[in-house]
Amino acid sequence: MAVREGKEQDPRIPRIASSIRVVPDFPKKGIMFQDITTLLLDPKAFKDTVDLFVERYTGRDISVVAGVEARGFIFGPPIALAIGAKFVPLRKPKKLPGEVISENYVLEYGTDCLEMHVGAVQPGERALVVDDLVATGGTLCAAISLLERAGAEVVECACVIELPELKGRERLNGKNLYILMESH
Amino acid sequence: MIFYQTTHDKTDSNIDLAGFNQTFLCFGRSKIQVRTNLGLLSLLFPSLSSRPYLSLLRLAKPFPLICKRSMASDGAEDHRLRRIASSIRVIPDFPKPGILFQDITTLLLDPEAFRDTIDMFVERYRDKEISVVAGIEARGFIFGPPIALAIGAKFVPMRKPKKLPGEVISEEYSLEYGTDKMEMHVGAVQEGDRALVIDDLIATGGTLAAAMRLLGGFSSTDRVGAEVVECACVIELPELKGRDKLGGRPLFVLVKAV
Helix, strand or coil: CECCCCCCCCCCHHHHHHHCEEEECCCCCCCEEEECHHHHCCHHHHHHHHHHHHHHHCCCCCCEEEEECCCHHHHHHHHHHHHCCEEEEEECCCCCCCCEEEEEEECCCCEEEEEEECCCCCCCCEEEEEEEEECCCHHHHHHHHHHHHCCCEEEEEEEEEECHHHCHHHHCCCCCEEEEEECC | CCCEEECCCCCEEEEECCCCCCCCCCCCCCEEEEEECCEEEEEECCCCCCHHHHHHHHHCCCCCCEEEEECCCCHHHHHHHHHHHHHCEEEECCCCCCCEEEECHHHHCCHHHHHHHHHHHHHHHCCCCCCEEEEECCCHHHHHHHHHHHHCCEEEEEECCCCCCCCEEEEEEECCCCEEEEEEECCCCCCCCEEEEEEEEECCCHHHHHHHHHHCCCCCCCCCCCEEEEEEEEEECHHHCHHHHCCCCCEEEEEEEC
8 A cells, every 4th residue: 555655644644554455356356445444443543544534624614524325434424523514425326215416427337326315415515525435536526516516615525545546536526635545 | 303212221200391393203113102191092003104194193283292211310311312313304105105214314414413322322332341333334334433433442344245345254134025135354353352233223123133143153154253242223113123133132222213
C-alpha cells in the first residue's frame, strides 16, 4: 500500500495502511481487492481512521454526511456523530422505504442506481460524501448528483483508499477528493 | 406517530404519556390495541393496516395513552428514549402490503437522537469486556461501528453472500418465503472473544440467530468461536417473538413497536 508521495504524512497512517488486507482475484481475476475488514479488526487503526476525517471536517459547518452503501455505512456514521451532522444513507434500489430520488451510473458492464430519501437533505446544506474506496469514481459521482439535486453543496468526498490509476478523481464534477492512502 | 413501549431494565410502572397528539398505533400483524383513558379496547382485524383504517385512527380524538413501561427512574433517560422513539418513521405497506416498516433513517437525521441511541448502548456495554461488535448488513453497519469504537472493540461485518472477499463461513436462515445466507470472515473472531450482535430491528429473530451461530463457531468445522454476550437492537417487534429464537441469549432493545 503506497502512501502519498511528497506529502507530509500523519504518523497514524502507516498503521492504518498495513491493517488493510489485499485479496487477489476478487471479485474476479486480475482485481486486487482492498479489504478494509481487517482495518476494522484493529480498534486503534479504526479509531485513527475516523479521527483523521473528524479532525479535517470539524468546524467546517458540515451538516450532512452521506455514506454509500454498504462500506460507507461503516465510516460515515462515526464521522457524522463526531461532527454533529446528520447521516444520510445512499442505497441500492428498493432498499429505502420512503419516497426517493434515484441516480443511474455506469459500471464496467451495465449500469447501477443509487437512491436517497426525499427530504433527507435541505437546500443549502453543506455535505460530505464518504465511502471506503474510490476506483472509477462512478459511485461518488452519482452520490454528488443526488445531493446537488436536493440542493446541497457537496464540500468534499472522503475515502480511505484511492486507486489513482482509475482516475476517479477526475469524475467528481470538480469536487475535491480527500483520501488517506493510495493503492497502485 | 407511532406509540412505543420503551423498555429498559428492572421495575415496571405505568406512566401517562399525555402529549402524544395522534392515536395512530402500528403493529406487525393482526391485532391493534387502542388504549383509551376509559380502559383497554382491543380491536381484532385479520389483516392489518389498510390505509383507510389507519386514517380513521388518525381522526380519532386524541387521548392520553397509558403504557406499561420498564423504566429506570432517571428523567433524562426517559427524555432520550422519547426522542429516539419519536424520531423513527413508520412507512405503511413496505416492502409489501400489510407491513408497517420501521424506518430508522429519520433517527439518523436527528444528530441528538442518533447520539443518544449510541450512548445508551455504550453505557450498557462499556464495562462488560466486550471484544467484538458484530453488525448485520446493512443497517447494523450504521449502529455497530460507533458502539465498537466507543468501547474499544473490533467491528465484524456479517454480510450477504459473496460480499466478503476472503475465506468465509456461512449460515443459512429462513425467510418468510425461502432462505438466505449470512457470511463472516474466517479469523474475524477468536476463542475467548466476547461478542455483541447489533442490528437496527429484531422481528422474527432469524437473522440474529444466524449471526449468533456464526460467531459461536457452530458453522465452522474448526469450532472456534466467541461467546455471544447479548444481542442489541434499537427496535423490537415483540409480537413476532424473535426474543425466543436467540437460544437463551439475552436481548436488549431501546424501544418496542406494539
